[in-house]
Amino acid sequence: MAASPSPSVVVVAGPIRPGDAPQLCDRVRAARTGAPDADIVCDVSGVTSTDLATIDALARMQLAARRAGGRIRLRDPSPKLALLLRLAGLDELLGLGVEVVRDAEQREPPVAEVQEAVEAGDPAL
16 A cells, blocks of 8 residues: 655645635645645644635635635644634534534533522513
């Protein structure tokens, strides 16, 4: 069995602006040409923006990779970026196993445990 080629790495750093998506997609396509049988690893550890422009650029990069016959996998997203990707529903698409875990004291009590009492002098709502 032949060893699989190591994936190409595209490093993305700094803030991602809305106009950066086409250039980033070109970089993904170029990396895909260099390693046609491997996934492209997108190192996002240096990304400083966590906004919809960043999410849009990453989704477009994935689309460019898919059109070229591959896919990208994100490496080292910040917790904020990972959470935003999860909220946008893109965590699975971009190869993240993101799970948000909250402490028990941050959770709201179940509805069944909520008890309301009405005082005799309370005005009607």
